[in-house]
Amino acid sequence: MPTQTARRGRRPATDMSRTTTGRWSPYTVVARAAGGRAARDLAVTLPDATARELRVAGEAVRDGVEDMPDLLRTGFVVALLVSLVAPLRRLIGLREVERFGTGLGLAAVFDARRRDDR
């Protein structure tokens, strides 16, 4: 194990590298699908959103899925798959997936607008 983060009498390194970036997994595919879907849904929910804002929202949802606790993420994937099957759309999956995507997507858009304002 490298020792670059160990310091005696000094604060540790501030490396912010993420452990998930750049790695492929089935979850990254699902995360991208969830992000794309959230962006499409948001275009209806928030008609004045710009293309850039929708992209930011989609990325936030994608990253959100990737960073979820792994146990919840598994449940999310099941819910997402359920929601894609038309006869099951009104069952458990759709509402939770939509709530997650809409909430996080809206938050990302307004966070971006706030940053643009400053």
Place this chain on the structure above:
Amino acid sequence: MNGDNYDAVLIGSGPGAAVTALALGRAGLRVLVVEEGWWVAPGRYEHFSLEQMRHQYRNRGLTVALGRPSIAYSEGRGVGGGSEINSGLYHRPSAELLSAWSRRWAIEELSAAELSAHCDAIERRLLVAAGPDTATPAFNALRDGAARLGWRCQQIDRWAAPEWGSGGAERRTMSTTYWQDALAAGVELLAGVRASRIDIVRGRATGVRLVDLRTGRTRRVRGSHVFVCGGAIHSPALLQRSGVRGAIGRRLALHPTVKVVAEFADDVNPPHDVPANQVREFAPGFTLGGSASTPALIALALAENWKEFGSAAERWRRCFVYYAAVQGLGRGGIRAVPGFTAPLVTYRLVTEELRLLRQGLARLLEVLLSGGAVCAYPSFAGAPKVAGPADVPAAVRALTRSTANLMTVHICGSIPLGEDPSRCGADSFGKIHGLDNVYVADGSMLPSAPGINPQGTIMALAARNVTRFLAGG
């Protein structure tokens, strides 16, 4: 001395760990602290921003206790833990609370008098004091509304310099106080390192297995004593993964919270601060207060009814998020699941809590309307817009198990202190029942949801326990 041998290994770096590490370091022990997150300079990320959530919250804050309804919770992740991201509101634990815990949970030597010196020291180090009376309408809405209704509203002390609210750089977090002192005392701190398991042989911890999150490399360190300080979710999960049985993770205590976005006639919103005013007229049943209100968080609070409420997000400067937090009465649990890093977290909301949430929602709407809000948007599915007192009953009726959108930022009680091993995970001073040299020093050890912001209580208990440990108790 072997480089991997320590007198004490601490897992986690939140407020309980910081107090413990400093005391151990100053006593001359060789101390290693491992923290899964990173060291983030105060002010690097805008307070309450999504960027901060990405870097300083566990799983970006996308964590939930499953139940009906499920309850979203958030935890800090990084050196300093929750102290780096919270609102900086300080409560000294009351004599009544400590006495009730001592009596109901058979906790020895727990009283306001026993904790007094520890609280004094913590308050001095964190510069705990009443903040400036900022006269911001969003803050004063609670105070003015309560005054008109004849309710008790209290300004809560904070650990912050007068510059609080200017971006967070002046906050007294663990990384700016206790960890600076601990490192100066020789404590070693590894950031970006996860403890995957504690090796336990015949009731005694022999070492801790670590994983470097950047490289994936593993390592084992030996510690004469191990302190679990990973928070109320991950401390019990780690102990369970390490094969510890008993009253570990069988309970979970929290403050279920319902939120409301209030809109005012004028600009009221300082997005980086929360009101220090809390309406405590109905405590311990429930408390009313203000919450982080960045545009993103306002949009999130309105998302449940976006079609009806969404336009208010464009007027975010006139809006602020408030909450009613009830004293938790339900019961939850944490269960490590093989093959997953995250444990299964559940919480069963009891009927009495739902009743208190409805009462809290009603009182919150009343005080906001009395305090100058022109309307309010309850944050749960199907809620009606509240434009006057006549609308309050309909909003209360709309809050059900099916519609509720609850959250909490205070989680505790998963390894409660107490002398009865059948109910308590640790003894009166934090030593895990059944183990010789493993201790808990975080929110897990609080026996129940305290009805107040818990950081001050966690720190005081940790200081008390480590003092006892060093005295050979």
